[in-house]
Amino acid sequence: MSTMTRGQLAKRCGVGPETIRFYERRGLIPEAPRSQGGYRRFGAEAVSRLVFIRRAKALGFSLPEIGELLALHDNPGGDRGRVKALTEAKLDEVEAKMADLERMRSVLAELAEQCSGHGPVDGCPIIEALADDSRARTARETTRTGDLTRHG
Amino acid sequence: MSTMTRGQLAKRCGVGPETIRFYERRGLIPEAPRSQGGYRRFGAEAVSRLVFIRRAKALGFSLPEIGELLALHDNPGGDRGRVKALTEAKLDEVEAKMADLERMRSVLAELAEQCSGHGPVDGCPIIEALADDSRARTARETTRTGDLTRHG
DNA sequence: CTTGACCCTGTACCACGGTACAGGGTTTAC
DNA sequence: GTAAACCCTGTACCGTGGTACAGGGTCAAG
Numbered sequence: 531m532s533t534m535t536r537g538q539l540a541k542r543c544g545v546g547p548e549t550i551r552f553y554e555r556r557g558l559i560p561e562a563p564r565s566q567g568g569y570r571r572f573g574a575e576a577v578s579r580l581v582f583i584r585r586a587k588a589l590g591f592s593l594p595e596i597g598e599l600l601a602l603h604d605n606p607g608g609d610r611g612r613v614k615a616l617t618e619a620k621l622d623e624v625e626a627k628m629a630d631l632e633r634m635r636s637v638l639a640e641l642a643e644q645c646s647g648h649g650p651v652d653g654c655p656i657i658e659a660l661a662d663d664s665r666a667r668t669a670r671e672t673t674r675t676g677d678l679t680r681h682g
Numbered sequence: 683m684s685t686m687t688r689g690q691l692a693k694r695c696g697v698g699p700e701t702i703r704f705y706e707r708r709g710l711i712p713e714a715p716r717s718q719g720g721y722r723r724f725g726a727e728a729v730s731r732l733v734f735i736r737r738a739k740a741l742g743f744s745l746p747e748i749g750e751l752l753a754l755h756d757n758p759g760g761d762r763g764r765v766k767a768l769t770e771a772k773l774d775e776v777e778a779k780m781a782d783l784e785r786m787r788s789v790l791a792e793l794a795e796q797c798s799g800h801g802p803v804d805g806c807p808i809i810e811a812l813a814d815d816s817r818a819r820t821a822r823e824t825t826r827t828g829d830l831t832r833h834g
Numbered sequence: 835c836t837t838g839a840c841c842c843t844g845t846a847c848c849a850c851g852g853t854a855c856a857g858g859g860t861t862t863a864c
Numbered sequence: 865g866t867a868a869a870c871c872c873t874g875t876a877c878c879g880t881g882g883t884a885c886a887g888g889g890t891c892a893a894g
Contacts (some may be wrong), residue, residue: 535891537840547841552882567890569841578742585812590786593881606804613808614799621790628830631780634742638773647766656765660737661755662804672785681740687861688871699871704852719860721871745851 533571550580554644558583558597590624591597686722702732710735710749744766751833768788 540547550570553559559579564572582603586596595616600610644655651657692699701721705711711731715723736777738748747768754760796807803809 535841546883548883549844549881554730555882565841565890567692567841569845569890572742581814582812587881588739588786589790590783599809599812602803603809606802608803610797610801610806611799613803614794615804615810617790617797621787621794624787624790628780628783628787629818631742631771631776631783634740635773635776637778638741638769638776642766642769642773645766646764647763647767649762650758651754651760651762651765654765656769657751657755660734660751662733687871691870698853700853701851703872708851717860717871719871721860739851 533573534576537620539572539580543584545580545584553580553583553593556593556597558593558600588645590620595620649662659667685725686728688722689725689726691732693729694729695736695766697732697736705732705735708745708749710745710752742772747772 531553532544536550537547540550550559554561559576562576579600582600583596584641591599599613599616602613617626641656641659684696688702689699692702702711706713711728714724714728717723731752735748735751738751743751751765751768754765793808793811
């Protein structure tokens, strides 16, 4: 069992067999040597590579970003500053997403609290908050303001 | 100017003209009446509808979910409990995403702090954390454990 | 030496929320 | 009466991360 087939590697790493082929096409894992019949044969280093990918994915890195991290890993003389820069950029991205979600969370929680959940939709505070409550005003001043959360 | 063309409506609502057509195809906005030449003619209620959609999107609702919210809005005798259920489900979803992001955030922040950002990749604590540091152990026990963040 | 489980390739498809044509027709201002 | 600026339709495409065939070939057990 020093080498594995694609399916064995996939099972061992908890991914689908097609995912292996997909990562190979994306250049995340090298083209594996083949058996006489054309079967890919993977060694233990393929498991390490998939573990790396899984961990990086769990931190929110995209596949192109993981490709760059793998390339840096493969090139020990490369620039450590680049690794840190990728990590800090991802940290900023994650924090920005959290801030967006926090805005949504607070409004959703408030709306859910305001709504009894009983009776007809007519008069529901959630629907009223979403609906354009400015029909009396001129349309001009109501288009770009008044969103429930702020962006940008 | 009591009616607008598609482009005028789009500009007024801060979306692209193709988005209007896209929402119409998805059933989020009704099919507009047409001019003799076949042009869509929109009234002020179309602006209201797009404002509703924009607000719901800002809260994280998907287009199918927004479709359901709009249908409830259009049917004042409908079930207010359904509106609340959709809101609470979205709240749960948003909180789950925030928890995922918080896990990522804490690991990314710790890794960024540990990495000097100077010198070669060789020895970089970020790359070491991602790489399979268990090559000495048997592969069997290292595949499904040891992720940097927990899921599920 | 056959059978079933696997593997190979290329290609199409999924959800998501749009965006971008091509090849026409209409409207409006000059 | 013409030219720019818009509109119409259908359809294809974008990025993201895979998943699912079809139509073959291979490998291992019995």
